[in-house]
Amino acid sequence: MAVPVLSPCLLFLLLQLLSAPPSHRAAAEYAEYTCNGTTGNFTSGSAFAANLDRLIAELPGNASASPSLFASASVTGSASNTDTAYGLALCRGDMTDARACRACLADAFAQLRRLCGVDRDATFYADLCTARYSGGDFLRLTADGVDNSPVVNGMDANASTYPGWDPGNATSRSFFLSLVGTLFGEMSMYGAYNSSRHRRLATAVMFINAGLPTVYGLAQCTPDLAPAQCWHCFQGLGELNRQWYDGREGGRISGVRCGFRYEGYQFYQGTPDVRIGLHGGPSSSSPEDNGTDASNHKKVVVIALVVPIALVCGLLVAGLLLVRAQRKRARKTRLPTTQTHSRNSSKAEEALKLWRIEESSSEFTLYDFAELAAATGDFSDENLLGKGGFGPVYKAS
Structure with a gap:
């Protein structure tokens, strides 16, 4: 049997393709859906079916036309609340193409109708959009929080794990959980309180050291949430992250009201809002940048060492100045006594001179x-x- 032999040029091209970074490969499009079934079923031709058809026909256009790429609505065709259809449509906050947003949402709702049939509650998660409809009012915002269900564990089963990851080692697990926790914590704070009200979005990049890949992340809430509500929603994801994280270099937790994603490559558009362990302008995931990033990391360590030393030196200088000031005050305190003594001595000398003058003109002898x-x-x-x-x-x- 003849064995095919690859030419050196063809072999080189094949190796180049296999070694291409993940951001340059054609990745399979992410899709998750759930047919919740929590509110029962509906029948074709019913009032609810008519309201649902109207709802999902309007939401994609309303969301793509909004500056926030978000829309929510309820449709009631009769006086009965049991026939009301509630819906939500959200595109990822880094999107700039309104037509792509509308297409993503229209496809998501169409797939839900096909996949979930007559379920009154269904949700679809895609890379670029989220769609949900229900016969129950999941849109209601309360002081206690928001309904982020259904929450899906989207950890990438095909992604490799971080170097050194050992799920059976408590130290290893704690270390990597802290890394993801730091990334998510910074994004949560920015997304809830510092980002634009229109999109409640945070993108981030984090560099740890040359031995670990640069990590990119995105976290987003629906724009109708207040900062405190968004923050509360993120905290729920943080708890799930500690339960579900398994050391993989890529993954996500998807929720209707808030979600986050991280990868070992930049998957979002634009420059990151949050930079952790990096300085200067926009970063790159290329290996060449790791040298610069490592240098910047060393600078951070040097600064961390110099500050305490400078503080101690400052305290020593302050102490010396204080002692010097006290000595000056002590000299000033003794000065009046010395001056009095000098004045008394002068008076004694004057009196002695006067006495000697008197002696020369009297019968007294000194x-x-x-x-x-x-x-x-x-x-x-x-x-x-x-x-x-x-x-x-x-x-x-």
């Missing part, structure tokens, strides 16, 4: 201390005559 000591026998008691108003009186020998 003696030095040594002369007085010799004349009184060193102030002995034998020469003590008594005490006067100015002290002891001695008779000179």
Whole structure:
């Protein structure tokens, strides 16, 4: 049996195709649907069927025409609330083509009608849009939260796991859960409180080190949610993420009101809103950028070490300045005593001069201390005559 031999050129091209990054490969389009069955069934030709047909005919156009790429509505054809059809349509927030948005939603609703038949509650998740209809009012917003059901675990079973992932190792699991948790946490905060009200969207890129791929993420709420409601919805996904995450490099959790996705390549349009471990302009997933990213990561570490050292040095300098200031205050405190002493000495000298002037013009004679000591026998008691108003009186020998 002859064995086919590939030419070097053909082999090279084949290797290039196999080694192409995921963002350059034709990926299978994501699709998840659920026929919930929580509100029962309907019959063809019923009032509910007519209301549902009208609803899903209007929602794709309304959503694609909106700046938020979102629309929700209810259709009641009669006085009976049991015949009301409720619906929601949302396109992914990074989309710029309204026609692609409308086409995605129209296809999603059409597939639901075909796949779920007469179920009164059905949901379809696609890469670029989300569609749901129901006979129950899932659109109602309450202070306690929002109805994000049905929530689907969309972890990519075909994606490889991160290097070093070991589901049986608690340390490994905690480390990678913290990575995804950091990415999702930053996106949740931005999407709920800092993003445009029209789209409640956050895109992100995160670099850890050269040993791990750069991770890209997207999180979005329906634009009709208030910031606190969006944040609360995201928190529910965070809990599910800790339960469902299995170390894969790509995955998603899809919900009607909020959802998120992450991959090892940039799957969304535009530059990321949130950058973690990166600095400067828009990032790339190419390996060449890992050197720059690693350098920036080292800068962050250096800054983290320099700040405490600078703080300690600052405290030492402040302490020296404080001691110096206290010494200055102490010198200022002693200064009046020194000045008083100087002033007293000056007065004594002036008085002594005056006394000597008086001596020259009177019969009084001034003696030095040594002369007085010799004349009184060193102030002995034998020469003590008594005490006067100015002290002891001695008779000179």
